[in-house]
Amino acid sequence: MSKTFGVTTETFLVLAWAARQPGLRERLIQVHQQSRKSELALRSSLTGAIPFVFEDPVYGPAYQGLLLHRLAQVDWGFACWALEAYAGVHLKESDDPGTTGKGAQVSPQAGEETALLWQAITETDRLVERLRRQVRAVDGSVFRGAQLLRLHFLLHLPLLVRTNECPFFVHEMLIMSLERVNWRDLAARLLGVSFSGEQTPEDDAGSGEEDEALCAATLLELIAAAGANVGEYVLEPKLSRQMRDECAELAEMCGATLRELRRLWELERGETQAALTDQ
Amino acid sequence: MSKHPSWSCPVDSKTLVILAWCSTLDLRLHLERKRREQPRKRLPQLLDEVLYASIDDALACFDGDPIYGPLWVSLARYGLASVDVERVTSAIALEGLIEPLSGVFCSDDPYVPARQSGGPADETEAFWQAVTAHSPLAQRLQRFSESWQGDSCRGSCELRAFFLWYLERVQPYLHMPFFLRELLRASLASVDWHAISARVLQGPARPACCCDASSSQPEPRGVQAQILGEVFRLVDAEIGLYSSELPEPLRTQALFLRDLCRETARALQSCVTTTGA
Numbered sequence: 001m002s003k004t005f006g007v008t009t010e011t012f013l014v015l016a017w018a019a020r021q022p023g024l025r026e027r028l029i030q031v032h033q034q035s036r037k038s039e040l041a042l043r044s045s046l047t048g049a050i051p052f053v054f055e056d057p058v059y060g061p062a063y064q065g066l067l068l069h070r071l072a073q074v075d076w077g078f079a080c081w082a083l084e085a086y087a088g089v090h091l092k093e094s095d096d097p098g099t100t101g102k103g104a105q106v107s108p109q110a111g112e113e114t115a116l117l118w119q120a121i122t123e124t125d126r127l128v129e130r131l132r133r134q135v136r137a138v139d140g141s142v143f144r145g146a147q148l149l150r151l152h153f154l155l156h157l158p159l160l161v162r163t164n165e166c167p168f169f170v171h172e173m174l175i176m177s178l179e180r181v182n183w184r185d186l187a188a189r190l191l192g193v194s195f196s197g198e199q200t201p202e203d204d205a206g207s208g209e210e211d212e213a214l215c216a217a218t219l220l221e222l223i224a225a226a227g228a229n230v231g232e233y234v235l236e237p238k239l240s241r242q243m244r245d246e247c248a249e250l251a252e253m254c255g256a257t258l259r260e261l262r263r264l265w266e267l268e269r270g271e272t273q274a275a276l277t278d279q
Numbered sequence: 280m281s282k283h284p285s286w287s288c289p290v291d292s293k294t295l296v297i298l299a300w301c302s303t304l305d306l307r308l309h310l311e312r313k314r315r316e317q318p319r320k321r322l323p324q325l326l327d328e329v330l331y332a333s334i335d336d337a338l339a340c341f342d343g344d345p346i347y348g349p350l351w352v353s354l355a356r357y358g359l360a361s362v363d364v365e366r367v368t369s370a371i372a373l374e375g376l377i378e379p380l381s382g383v384f385c386s387d388d389p390y391v392p393a394r395q396s397g398g399p400a401d402e403t404e405a406f407w408q409a410v411t412a413h414s415p416l417a418q419r420l421q422r423f424s425e426s427w428q429g430d431s432c433r434g435s436c437e438l439r440a441f442f443l444w445y446l447e448r449v450q451p452y453l454h455m456p457f458f459l460r461e462l463l464r465a466s467l468a469s470v471d472w473h474a475i476s477a478r479v480l481q482g483p484a485r486p487a488c489c490c491d492a493s494s495s496q497p498e499p500r501g502v503q504a505q506i507l508g509e510v511f512r513l514v515d516a517e518i519g520l521y522s523s524e525l526p527e528p529l530r531t532q533a534l535f536l537r538d539l540c541r542e543t544a545r546a547l548q549s550c551v552t553t554t555g556a
Binding site for chain 1: 382
């Protein structure tokens with residue numbers, strides 16, 4: 001075979017997923033022979049494999065926008081050719097300098113992901129209020145607000161795509177998109193302050209540090225996730241009544257612990273703020 | 280712009296999955312670091328080393344699963360043995376650093392490297408080698424077998440369901456890269472569960488039968504309870520990880536929740552034992 005084409009991560013993820021679907025390759029070859037529309041068949045197979053995780057009214061639109069943006073980068077034709085053994089592919093780096101392999105985390109192209117996420121956030125009142133509250137809670141600092149936002153979206157991801165049926169490319173593409181979001185820009189927008197895009201001394205001092213606020217936020221998200229996970233078993237008919245009761249009790253305790261931790265955290269923060277004001 | 284190689288190699292879906300995973304790594308950064316460390320070595324050789332090291336790093340995620348981790352490592356290594364890493368790195372271009380030597384395409388008749396002698400012959404042997412080398416795992420399987428009432432068919436059915444389900448559940452907690460999950464799913468699907476359950480029961484291996492272990496039946500109730508118990512143990516460990524650095528009284532609250540997780544896991548276990556669910 002003489003033809004080979006360079007393709008990026010998005011295409012390789014789709015190709016690898018498609019190669020593992022029983023019967024899909026044979027079907028694509030058949031479609032190609034009959035109508036040369038195997039690209040459409042691959043797209044529809046992939047769309048059909050995405051579970052209904054994006055129906056979540058709060059977070060669904062935000063993640064869906066990011067996933068669709070990544071899927072738009074797939075070279076469908078080359079993926080089909082490599083599946084049908086019509087041409088070979090090799091891995092090339094993306095032209096986007098913000099992608100893995102070329103260093104910088106936040107590139108000018110990160111604007112696309114940031115704009116998409118911002119649009120999705122502002123379209124959901126509950127989400128924008130929730131995030132605004134979180135960002136304001138870390139002393140109005142853009143840098144720390146950005147860290148919290150990043151953590152928030154990364155930790156909600158497994159909650160959303162934890163179903164067994166969720167194909168690996170969904171998770172990987174969402175992670176790719178989240179890595180390209182300019183979180184400081186988003187935090188500044190939520191705080192209603194201007195964002196210069198330049199690194200500040202605060203960034204340098206705080207970068208890489210997991211401070212107490214972030215640690216507490218992580219714990220709260222984890223307990224929320226644990227409560228949701230355990231709660232799924234409460235109505236599981238395959239478990240005995242006794243077991244379901246245990247699950248219900250633990251899920252309830254997760255909720256109570258979450259509320260109590262939030263209360264304590266707010267209290268501590270209030271005390272810290274008061275001490276700072278006194279000084 | 281990188282050159283396009285003049286030929287392509289037929290590969291299987293495992294190789295494509297590993298290439299897809301490679302594409303998510305910062306290969307440029309790793310390769311440049313390697314080149315600084317070993318300037319005399321050829322870049323393709325260094326890229327092979329980068330990939331081997333990255334795979335080893337990925338396998339380290341199983342350290343977080345003290346009971347089943349060695350089993351996952353054994354099965355993953357067995358799956359990886361059928362992937363030619365050099366074939367993978369040959370299909371990678373890093374502009375200004377390395378040119379691709381060949382492309383890849385999906386094939387029913389892929390190139391598969393010869394297995395090195397001395398390794399397990401198949402997935403069942405890889406599974407059993409991990410069990411015999413790791414006593415906590417052997418004890419856990421022994422405990423499972425208490426509810427089988429000597430029936431190896433029931434055991435094989437429960438083992439198959441347990442490990443497939445547990446793999447899905449444990450993945451996010453271990454931050455398992457997707458290529459390992461795909462390899463393990465393929466390996467678990469090839470394990471002869473009748474042979475494993477017979478060995479756990481220390482009975483003679485039975486010929487293959489048409490019981491649930493070879494089909495996609497819903498998980499038995501006992502299996503769900505076992506999995507739920509494992510989930511609680513994982514949640515307990517995860518909360519412990521993040522709560523240790525918290526100030527009081529936040530930490531006390533978190534410890535309280537950990538205790539509850541443990542108690543619930545214990546209560547579930549006693550439910551399984553007393554009801555034989």
